[in-house]
Amino acid sequence: xxxxxxxxxxxxxxxxxxxxxxxxxxxxxxxxxxxxxxxxxxxxxxxxxxxxxxxxxxxxxxxxxxxxxxxxxxxxxxxxxxxxxxxxxxxxxxxxxxxxxxxxxxxxxxxxxxxxxxxxxxxxxxxxxxxxxxxxxxxxxxxxxxxxxxxxxxxxxxxxxxxxxxxxxxxxxxxxxxxxxxxxxxxxxxxxxxxxxxxxxxxxxxxxxxxxxxxxxxxxxxxxxxxxxxxxxxxxxxxxxxxxxxxxxxxxxxxxxxxxxxxxxxxxxxxxxxxxxxxxxxxxxxxxxxxxxxxxxxxxxxxxxxxxxxxxx
Numbered sequence: 440x441x442x443x444x445x446x447x448x449x450x451x452x453x454x455x456x457x458x459x460x461x462x463x464x465x466x467x468x469x470x471x472x473x474x475x476x477x478x479x480x481x482x483x484x485x486x487x488x489x490x491x492x493x494x495x496x497x498x499x500x501x502x503x504x505x506x507x508x509x510x511x512x513x514x515x516x517x518x519x520x521x522x523x524x525x526x527x528x529x530x531x532x533x534x535x536x537x538x539x540x541x542x543x544x545x546x547x548x549x550x551x552x553x554x555x556x557x558x559x560x561x562x563x564x565x566x567x568x569x570x571x572x573x574x575x576x577x578x579x580x581x582x583x584x585x586x587x588x589x590x591x592x593x594x595x596x597x598x599x600x601x602x603x604x605x606x607x608x609x610x611x612x613x614x615x616x617x618x619x620x621x622x623x624x625x626x627x628x629x630x631x632x633x634x635x636x637x638x639x640x641x642x643x644x645x646x647x648x649x650x651x652x653x654x655x656x657x658x659x660x661x662x663x664x665x666x667x668x669x670x671x672x673x674x675x676x677x678x679x680x681x682x683x684x685x686x687x688x689x690x691x692x693x694x695x696x697x698x699x700x701x702x703x704x705x706x707x708x709x710x711x712x713x714x715x716x717x718x719x720x721x722x723x724x725x726x727x728x729x730x731x732x733x734x735x736x737x738x739x740x741x742x743x744x745x746x747x748x749x750x751x752x
Contacts (some may be wrong), residue, residue, distance in 0.1 A: 480706070492592075496549040512611075512748060579582070636674045648733055667720055677723050678707060708724035
């Protein structure tokens with residue numbers, strides 16, 4: 440009994456010195472009214488495509504610095520719902536002397552469910568693919584009405600519908616345009632590079648999913664290299680990858696076709712760099728150490744924006 444009284448006295452003494460210890464913690468006040476976050480100096484609009492049949496959400500960042508006499512360069516970024524902010528922030532921070540000011544355009548979708556976004560981008564960024572070569576996880580994500588193989592329609596939307604609209608709204612340089620995509624977006628970038636090398640001045644394929652459809656995108660490579668060697672195309676190309684995207688000893692695709700992310704990217708870059716093209720043709724490769732397929736994205740976007748805009752035209 441005496442022991443219990445001593446404990447009670449001690450607790451009373453603590454409460455006397457620290458009154459808050461003897462009080463019930465107050466319920467936190469509710470947050471103020473909330474609304475979606477916005478990115479400084481960025482705008483967005485939705486556009487229905489007559490070509491692809493989809494509605495896209497387009498994000499635009501216009502730099503504070505005035506355009507050069509020929510107009511702003513433009514960088515188009517796929518997966519705009521997620522990657523636009525990173526690319527726009529690079530332009531926001533680096534426009535004051537480090538890089539030529541450029542307009543950043545992110546192309547995404549007017550939905551907020553990540554599963555819907557993934558299903559839509561998987562359809563738009565992939566070339567035609569037999570159903571048996573689509574990984575089961577992506578097929579399940581797309582649902583029974585999911586589509587794949589819309590890369591050409593998505594490309595046409597960008598250059599036939601979106602590009603003229605932006606050119607009418609902003610002072611842009613139609614001869615200095617960049618396409619930047621990551622993962623399946625990198626695959627899409629290679630598809631456009633091989634089939635329409637004249638459509639953009641610069642192509643940035645970050646962590647390209649060359650493995651897709653049993654590396655079918657490489658079937659288009661030989662014709663592209665022939666065009667470059669003949670002086671009929673002279674694009675600038677950057678291919679990047681994260682060193683941890685391929686496990687040690689993983690030098691073959693697995694049953695789904697995945698694998699060899701680093702080897703596929705580095706080997707393609709080496710083959711393209713070996714082509715002797717006309718003035719302006721350039722190929723670079725960057726392997727970011729200690730980066731995975733997800734963690735490498737900010738570094739790849741930063742390097743891609745820099746590659747597109749550093750130095751003079």
